[in-house]
Amino acid sequence: xxxxxxxxxxxxxALGIILLRDVKHIRLMAAIGSICQLxxxxxxxxxxxxxRLLGDTSQMLFQFKYAWYPSLGIQWHxxxxxxxxxxxxxxxxxxxxGILFSWKMSFQGKEFxxxxxxxxxxxxxxxxxxxxxxxxxxxxxxxxxxxxxxxIWGSGxxxxxxxxxxxxxxxxxxxxxxxxxxxxxxxxxxxxxxxxAQAHLPLEVQKLLFPFVFMGFGVFTAIFPFHTWAPDxxxxxxxxxxxxxxxxxxxxxxxxALRMAVYLMPEAAQYYSPLIIILASIAILYGAFATxxxxxxxxxxxxxSVSHCGFVILGIGMLTRxxxxxxxxxxxxxxxxxxxxxxxxxxxxxRSHTRQIGELGGLMKTMPFISCVMFIAGxxxxxxxxxxxxxxxxxxxxxxxxxxxxxxxxxxxxxCASIVVTAxxxxxxxxASLLGPIKNEHFNHLADATWNEKIASALLIVSIMALGxxxxxxxNLITPDATLIIHALGK
Amino acid sequence: MLLENNLLNFLLVMLQELGxxxxxIVLLFAKLMEGEKTSPMLYPLVMVLLLGHVLISxxxxxxxxxxxxxYVNTPLIGMEKGILGLGTLLICLQAGTWLKNHKHSTEFIMxxxxxLMGMDYLLSAGNLLMFYLALELSTIPLAALCNFDLEKRRxxxxxxxxxLSSAFSSGILLFGISxxxxxxGSLNFIEISxxxxxxxxxxxxxxxxxxxxxxxxxxxxxxxxxxxxxxxAPIPVTAFLSVISKGAMIFALTTMLYxxxxxxxxxxxxxxxxxxxxxxxxxxxxxxRQMNIKRFLAFSSITQAGYLxxxxxxxxxxxxxxxxxxMLVYIFSNLGAFGVLALVSAATGKEEIHDFKGFYKNNPVxxxxxxxxxxxxxxxxxxxxxxxxxxxxxxxxxxxxxxFLVIAALNMVISLFYYLKVVRAMLVEQQDEPLPTIxxxxxxxxxxxxCVAGVLLTGFFGQIYEYIHTLSLGF
Numbered sequence: 001x002x003x004x005x006x007x008x009x010x011x012x013x014a015l016g017i018i019l020l021r022d023v024k025h026i027r028l029m030a031a032i033g034s035i036c037q038l039x040x041x042x043x044x045x046x047x048x049x050x051x052r053l054l055g056d057t058s059q060m061l062f063q064f065k066y067a068w069y070p071s072l073g074i075q076w077h078x079x080x081x082x083x084x085x086x087x088x089x090x091x092x093x094x095x096x097x098g099i100l101f102s103w104k105m106s107f108q109g110k111e112f113x114x115x116x117x118x119x120x121x122x123x124x125x126x127x128x129x130x131x132x133x134x135x136x137x138x139x140x141x142x143x144x145x146x147x148x149x150x151x152i153w154g155s156g157x158x159x160x161x162x163x164x165x166x167x168x169x170x171x172x173x174x175x176x177x178x179x180x181x182x183x184x185x186x187x188x189x190x191x192x193x194x195x196x197a198q199a200h201l202p203l204e205v206q207k208l209l210f211p212f213v214f215m216g217f218g219v220f221t222a223i224f225p226f227h228t229w230a231p232d233x234x235x236x237x238x239x240x241x242x243x244x245x246x247x248x249x250x251x252x253x254x255x256x257a258l259r260m261a262v263y264l265m266p267e268a269a270q271y272y273s274p275l276i277i278i279l280a281s282i283a284i285l286y287g288a289f290a291t292x293x294x295x296x297x298x299x300x301x302x303x304x305s306v307s308h309c310g311f312v313i314l315g316i317g318m319l320t321r322x323x324x325x326x327x328x329x330x331x332x333x334x335x336x337x338x339x340x341x342x343x344x345x346x347x348x349x350x351r352s353h354t355r356q357i358g359e360l361g362g363l364m365k366t367m368p369f370i371s372c373v374m375f376i377a378g379x380x381x382x383x384x385x386x387x388x389x390x391x392x393x394x395x396x397x398x399x400x401x402x403x404x405x406x407x408x409x410x411x412x413x414x415x416c417a418s419i420v421v422t423a424x425x426x427x428x429x430x431x432a433s434l435l436g437p438i439k440n441e442h443f444n445h446l447a448d449a450t451w452n453e454k455i456a457s458a459l460l461i462v463s464i465m466a467l468g469x470x471x472x473x474x475x476n477l478i479t480p481d482a483t484l485i486i487h488a489l490g491k
Numbered sequence: 492m493l494l495e496n497n498l499l500n501f502l503l504v505m506l507q508e509l510g511x512x513x514x515x516i517v518l519l520f521a522k523l524m525e526g527e528k529t530s531p532m533l534y535p536l537v538m539v540l541l542l543g544h545v546l547i548s549x550x551x552x553x554x555x556x557x558x559x560x561x562y563v564n565t566p567l568i569g570m571e572k573g574i575l576g577l578g579t580l581l582i583c584l585q586a587g588t589w590l591k592n593h594k595h596s597t598e599f600i601m602x603x604x605x606x607l608m609g610m611d612y613l614l615s616a617g618n619l620l621m622f623y624l625a626l627e628l629s630t631i632p633l634a635a636l637c638n639f640d641l642e643k644r645r646x647x648x649x650x651x652x653x654x655l656s657s658a659f660s661s662g663i664l665l666f667g668i669s670x671x672x673x674x675x676g677s678l679n680f681i682e683i684s685x686x687x688x689x690x691x692x693x694x695x696x697x698x699x700x701x702x703x704x705x706x707x708x709x710x711x712x713x714x715x716x717x718x719x720x721x722x723x724a725p726i727p728v729t730a731f732l733s734v735i736s737k738g739a740m741i742f743a744l745t746t747m748l749y750x751x752x753x754x755x756x757x758x759x760x761x762x763x764x765x766x767x768x769x770x771x772x773x774x775x776x777x778x779x780r781q782m783n784i785k786r787f788l789a790f791s792s793i794t795q796a797g798y799l800x801x802x803x804x805x806x807x808x809x810x811x812x813x814x815x816x817x818m819l820v821y822i823f824s825n826l827g828a829f830g831v832l833a834l835v836s837a838a839t840g841k842e843e844i845h846d847f848k849g850f851y852k853n854n855p856v857x858x859x860x861x862x863x864x865x866x867x868x869x870x871x872x873x874x875x876x877x878x879x880x881x882x883x884x885x886x887x888x889x890x891x892x893x894x895f896l897v898i899a900a901l902n903m904v905i906s907l908f909y910y911l912k913v914v915r916a917m918l919v920e921q922q923d924e925p926l927p928t929i930x931x932x933x934x935x936x937x938x939x940x941x942c943v944a945g946v947l948l949t950g951f952f953g954q955i956y957e958y959i960h961t962l963s964l965g966f
Binding site: 069070072137141143144147148151170171175178182184185186208 | 903956
């Protein structure tokens, strides 16, 4: 299968959007493009599994190479393995849902859909790149669309949040850039990931560069103490942008930290592993407790995202096969779940014009569908069996427990304990806003979800359940590649 | 026979400068002949001639040496001249609207081309005397250009400041040159580079010559003249100063450091490191506080100069290539921004950032052009500025100076902050009476289309970089 298609479809969608004038045509164009892309992602998954069944054992499949700047050793080099396919699938699902949820966007609709498509293109390119230069290119490609989406269509203190987000993410990519250039020089002028993995950088160099790459990507996944962009950014963004930010953009960080930091600099990963675990544990606990204090539904989900992405970092930091698999599962699961949660909050807010828990109440009576969606998202978030959250978190914990010394055990127990806190804030928020008496007279006249919202919610819920009930298909996809990363550690 | 051959050789090697001289003569005669009004055909004719000049520059065939090494042309130098010529062409196209109401439009173009010719000779100089002569040829018309808004006092002030600071920096440069002559006993670049002895006098000469250049390129702490001169000068002249003039000087500095002072690479690397780090950081910090777009672009161009020095510090073919490539990209991005500004200023006279609030409402296309140019200056993909800046940093990384890399990378973040400020004013913020729809005349439209195409496409065609790279191998 030709991986460039994954870039050409969004590109042609974007060009189409530029040429069209009527917002109805534009949104149709965006929807068709994203659905084609979802089809491509599923086809890619099937093609990948077929190739593996037929015994193709090369590390990266469907490779495509084109010398871009030969004298600098820069090339277009694409290729996928199980982990990147999982991420591509996640992106495709969230993009379709996000575009369906913004169906009613009328204010500057053309620009809005154009930016959404560009944002998704950055993510696709990032996940298929095997060349650090083009990977960096796609990483930064998404910064400006994020900024504009929040600054123009956002709510609340949107300009502040947008600037903060753009600058912090740019700072993260600046760190990544320093690390990449360091690897480039030491490995003999190559940006190729597969060659870098063979290069075996000396330990001193790894120790120097690892923090840059890991923390740089860490900013994207809201690692403590660089998480502050996330709550403001998520809560100011319009619904689709929140979904993209939390569902896709934060995953760029996790994927990058795993691929570029841990895989390419394994010795340094082992060296810094305790530090990573400490930071992850802080993020998990801090995120959970900070959520308890929030009154705004979007802030609740934003802070809980910090906590949930902490599990991703924890899984990576634990450096066992199971924990790394768990980290990828958690990225996938969190992407879907948080997108669903933000979508539900967006639907509520659009109708009731408030996100404050204290002002909501009894919405289950007037908006049963939306309330159910929100319940499902909440239950998934607190890790109820049957939903994807349970599978992912359980895998991370099991993997963490494999490290038998006291330090790792304590960290695992602390992380597990946060689940209780999660249950408290999720149930409290859901109960107060959806159940009980109706607090405001005008809530009685609110309409339930429209067709596009129903389809999009169903898509996300089905994906969450599919992972919750049958985790093996994704697990089998990820595990071989997670094993490969762990083998690089010499374990 | 020999004479004929020599003549042909002479014509070929100096084709670019001779071409410019021809254009100047055409303009001169046109000025003499013209009555009350300039002929409408003159402007397009000059543009076409200038385009021809650019096209012959890019083919990279003009190689040779004249007047026993006084004048040297190599494919890379030819390319550099082409880039400067392209920039001048774009500026002339953009200046059309403003020139239409100006009494002395023919003189304006004449002075512009005279400056360009001086710069071409500067790049081709192989001898310190030639070098200094060309430098003055390029500076004096520039001062006259700064004064071209004849009714405005600020414009004269700007010209005065430029003259004074140029004279001062030329003095410093001349002092360095005389020391170099005293130390090595030669004015020829190649002979000088062969006869270094490692004395203090030579090092002092390097420092003085670098300082002279630093003035012209506006490297901190020699940058104080920049903002005032840029603000006072007419917009096309500001654009010329910040792009072409800076480009010519940085190209000349490349020759000076790599060819003449190659033996002192370890020393000038440290100078470049300090100068570049300070320039980037302070340029950024000052730019953050500017409210006037011209001043804002002035400080942003100081920051860009810092990045150029970073690329230069990575001596080798990569260093020279990344500098030339960045200048090409910088011409597109900066002239895109100045092009929009020139249109707005000519139509409404407004140049402050807050005037641009709600600009998107009536001028969506111009807003995107401006925003793309600013993104390119900030180094955000997919614009060409991303590639240009990254290659400069990559070239600078070849010595693996970690603090340097971190400073450069973090400065990209700071610069994003103030570029976003302008973008935010245009696209996000609103005001009650936003600027009206601004008409884009034909020539200005061509210039903007070229700039946008350059900004969006240059990066994707790696062949452009590779071509410059092959030229610079023999540099």
